[in-house]
Amino acid sequence: MTLLAMRDVHTFIGQFHILEGVTLDVPEGEIVALLGRNGAGKTTTLKTAMGLTPARSGTITFDGVDISQRRSFDIASMGLGYVPENRAIFADLSVEENLRIAERQKGDFAKKEEFIFDLFPDLKRLIRLPGTNLSGGQQQMLAVARALVPDNRLLLIDEPSEGLAPVIIEHMMEAIRQLSDRSTVLLVEQNFIVASRLAQHYVIVEEGRTVQAGAMADLVDDEEAIKKYLGAA
Amino acid sequence: MSSRTDGGAGRLSQMIQENRTRVTVLAVLLFLFLAAFGGLDREDWFSTIMQGLSVGAITFLVASGLSLIFGLMDVLNLAHGEIFMLGAYFGWTIYTRFDTALDIVIPLLLLAAPFLLMPIWRTMASRVGTTAAVHRAIGWVLLLGGGLVTWLSITRFPLVIWDAKEFAFSPGSYSTQVDLGVLAPLGADSFNGAAVVAVIGLLFGGVILALAVSFFQRTPAEAAVSPRRMGAAAGLVLLAIVLHLTKGSINDWVFGLSTSWRFFLAMAIAVAMGAAVGAFIEVLLIRPLYDRPIYQLMLTLGVGFILIEVVREVWGRPEFTMARPALFNGTGEGCPGQGIGGFFSGCSTVDMFGARLRVYNEGFVFLVGILVLIGVTLLLKRTRIGMIIRAGVQDPDMVEALGINVRRVFTLVFALGSSLAALGGVLAAPSIGLSTGMGALFLLSALIALAIGGLTSFPGAAAGAVLVGLLQQLIIRFGQNGIDLPFLAEPFKPTPTLVPAASVLLMVIVLLLLPAGLFGRSER
Numbered sequence: 001m002t003l004l005a006m007r008d009v010h011t012f013i014g015q016f017h018i019l020e021g022v023t024l025d026v027p028e029g030e031i032v033a034l035l036g037r038n039g040a041g042k043t044t045t046l047k048t049a050m051g052l053t054p055a056r057s058g059t060i061t062f063d064g065v066d067i068s069q070r071r072s073f074d075i076a077s078m079g080l081g082y083v084p085e086n087r088a089i090f091a092d093l094s095v096e097e098n099l100r101i102a103e104r105q106k107g108d109f110a111k112k113e114e115f116i117f118d119l120f121p122d123l124k125r126l127i128r129l130p131g132t133n134l135s136g137g138q139q140q141m142l143a144v145a146r147a148l149v150p151d152n153r154l155l156l157i158d159e160p161s162e163g164l165a166p167v168i169i170e171h172m173m174e175a176i177r178q179l180s181d182r183s184t185v186l187l188v189e190q191n192f193i194v195a196s197r198l199a200q201h202y203v204i205v206e207e208g209r210t211v212q213a214g215a216m217a218d219l220v221d222d223e224e225a226i227k228k229y230l231g232a233a
Numbered sequence: 234m235s236s237r238t239d240g241g242a243g244r245l246s247q248m249i250q251e252n253r254t255r256v257t258v259l260a261v262l263l264f265l266f267l268a269a270f271g272g273l274d275r276e277d278w279f280s281t282i283m284q285g286l287s288v289g290a291i292t293f294l295v296a297s298g299l300s301l302i303f304g305l306m307d308v309l310n311l312a313h314g315e316i317f318m319l320g321a322y323f324g325w326t327i328y329t330r331f332d333t334a335l336d337i338v339i340p341l342l343l344l345a346a347p348f349l350l351m352p353i354w355r356t357m358a359s360r361v362g363t364t365a366a367v368h369r370a371i372g373w374v375l376l377l378g379g380g381l382v383t384w385l386s387i388t389r390f391p392l393v394i395w396d397a398k399e400f401a402f403s404p405g406s407y408s409t410q411v412d413l414g415v416l417a418p419l420g421a422d423s424f425n426g427a428a429v430v431a432v433i434g435l436l437f438g439g440v441i442l443a444l445a446v447s448f449f450q451r452t453p454a455e456a457a458v459s460p461r462r463m464g465a466a467a468g469l470v471l472l473a474i475v476l477h478l479t480k481g482s483i484n485d486w487v488f489g490l491s492t493s494w495r496f497f498l499a500m501a502i503a504v505a506m507g508a509a510v511g512a513f514i515e516v517l518l519i520r521p522l523y524d525r526p527i528y529q530l531m532l533t534l535g536v537g538f539i540l541i542e543v544v545r546e547v548w549g550r551p552e553f554t555m556a557r558p559a560l561f562n563g564t565g566e567g568c569p570g571q572g573i574g575g576f577f578s579g580c581s582t583v584d585m586f587g588a589r590l591r592v593y594n595e596g597f598v599f600l601v602g603i604l605v606l607i608g609v610t611l612l613l614k615r616t617r618i619g620m621i622i623r624a625g626v627q628d629p630d631m632v633e634a635l636g637i638n639v640r641r642v643f644t645l646v647f648a649l650g651s652s653l654a655a656l657g658g659v660l661a662a663p664s665i666g667l668s669t670g671m672g673a674l675f676l677l678s679a680l681i682a683l684a685i686g687g688l689t690s691f692p693g694a695a696a697g698a699v700l701v702g703l704l705q706q707l708i709i710r711f712g713q714n715g716i717d718l719p720f721l722a723e724p725f726k727p728t729p730t731l732v733p734a735a736s737v738l739l740m741v742i743v744l745l746l747l748p749a750g751l752f753g754r755s756e757r
Contacts, residue, residue, distance in 0.1 A: 052634060101620050152730055
């Protein structure tokens with residue numbers, strides 16, 4: 001079943017036409033990698049799905065409901081979690097507050113605490129620290145953990161491996177694999193190796209348009225497409 | 234020595250290292266203030282500090298809301314000073330002429346009731362299927378018509394009110410009557426036929442105005458009117474009628490209360506009205522302009538001017554005083570009070586460390602300032618809404634993406650900030666009196682305090698306000714005493730015009746050294 005579907009979505013940021021026809025399907029329970037070069041519109045695709053840069057035309061449905069004209073908080077409340085590229089950790093809030101603020105119902109955090117700290121044991125140690133004191137890797141873990149606090153059915157994760165040390169990337173990949181047992185994931189990833197090992201499906205965007213999509217297993221063998229759209233693999 | 238304390242000392246020295254400029258500026262400021270106070274006699278410097286803290290407390294009440302609003306929404310609300318002013322005038326009205334306040338509330342309740350049934354009007358408006366231009370034209374016509382009906386009905390409503398042009402019935406002379414304890418409710422109007430017409434006219438006017446607003450919005454309502462809203466609208470009408478019928482006895486009861494209770498009542502109601510005015514301004518005027526900050530700035534400036542004119546029209550141009558509540562106004566036997574306990578003696582003044590302090594200004598106002606500082610700090614640090622506000626100051630989009638309706642938080646913070654300003658206004662009224670210029674005066678001080686403390690920092694707003702308050706009172710004190718400067722034969726006496734100038738100078742110096750202010754983060 002398709003959980004998130006975008007059909008010919010166009011998005012403008014100010015005067016700029018950023019998305020010029022993005023179409024994608026995210027099947028429930030799977031990981032879909034959104035691939036493409038820098039500036040292809042991957043991040044804007046996630047933001048548009050999230051309602052942060054609303055679509056000007058096209059349809060976006062989540063679980064069969066049209067969300068293209070809804071406001072961000074409304075979309076999130078339907079069960080979408082967003083992990084932005086810049087992580088957007090609240091610097092003034094402690095690690096615990098950064099997690100608690102994501103609660104949609106009282107007790108969300110208590111319910112997920114064990115699961116979250118199993119995935120990211122580091123966070124438990126840092127719980128009292130203000131967000132501003134975390135390293136890049138810790139911030140990334142916190143950003144993912146924050147999206148796990150409420151019962152989200154779909155996670156939009158933007159570049160989780162960016163700027164992280166290889167060891168931490170491994171850790172993060174393992175975490176994403178584990179959390180994908182609970183929710184569907186739409187993953188933006190520059191690092192093709194990471195993407196190909198995690199995702200079952202892929203969508204490639206180029207200049208704001210969907211140009212190719214399919215099963216990840218097929219793309220791995222399609223050297224021509226990798227070279228054409230993603231640069232050297 | 235355990236390694237733990239070493240670590241603590243290390244962290245402290247590291248913190249000092251990182252904030253070297255900040256620590257230096259604070260040290261120099263402290264030194265200058267100490268030196269300035271050193272030039273005064275002991276009773277003088279104590280009373281100057283206390284007066285500075287009192288002025289600082291009121292400045293803080295204005296600055297704190299300004300800082301919260303600016304931090305969360307990036308809106309520099311230039312009408313904030315006028316909300317402070319409105320707080321004073323509202324407070325004075327509740328305190329001095331409760332009967333008039335009641336008379337004004339009744340028609341407003343009737344007018345507000347139809348707005349609770351908004352979905353009905355919106356559905357009606359959306360059924361009229363014409364072009365956008367015709368829709369807007371109908372909206373304007375209805376707005377004018379509704380305004381006319383409302384005006385005609387509201388002027389027929391029995392209203393007892395002061396008359397600024399007649400000395401005997403002017404706000405100032407009513408204040409004097411409160412002070413003398415001879416104020417009584419004005420003669421009650423009988424509920425005659427004209428008033429019945431006025432009630433129906435007001436309901437009708439409210440409906441037309443609500444319809445007009447619906448025509449501008451053009452989108453059909455998302456939900457039908459809930460029974461609860463129905464009930465609330467009916468409740469408002471009923472409340473208005475009940476208030477009207479029982480208003481004689483309500484007035485007698487309120488005027489029978491001691492002025493202290495009336496003052497607390499005035500504080501509470503003025504705070505609530507400040508919150509309502511703030512929410513109203515945010516929803517109606519600020520919200521459509523979040524993408525256009527310059528327009529917002531101009532709009533709030535304009536709103537400020539309009540509010541000043543409204544106040545001039547209703548309360549008159551002349552300045553007037555507000556009587557101090559009895560709790561802080563005792564004289565005669567056993568007065569002035571002595572020491573800390575003297576603050577609770579019911580006297581108007583108290584002797585402490587050889588200085589004569591006013592219980593209201595240096596005691597009560599300062600105490601309320603401290604309570605608000607603690608209260609808002611607890612709100613920000615300990616509650617979920619405070620957590621959301623702190624997060625929203627940094628990244629409102631991310632807060633929204635977590636499933637939190639940030640716009641509702643914006644409205645709430647605007648209302649909170651406005652209510653603090655209104656509280657400042659009521660508090661200031663008995664000590665500095667009421668004038669239409671009071672808003673601009675404290676807005677300037679508050680802006681300077683914010684710039685000094687760091688624009689979006691809440692503790693910074695408090696520190697900046699205290700600094701500005703202390704500095705102003707110091708200059709005033711030196712204007713009286715004179716200050717011995719080297720190379721000058723006569724002691725130098727700063728003129729009152731130097732008071733605002735000195736605050737600006739302090740701001741310039743602090744900002745040259747610390748562009749982000751004392752407690753501010755560097756700009757994002």
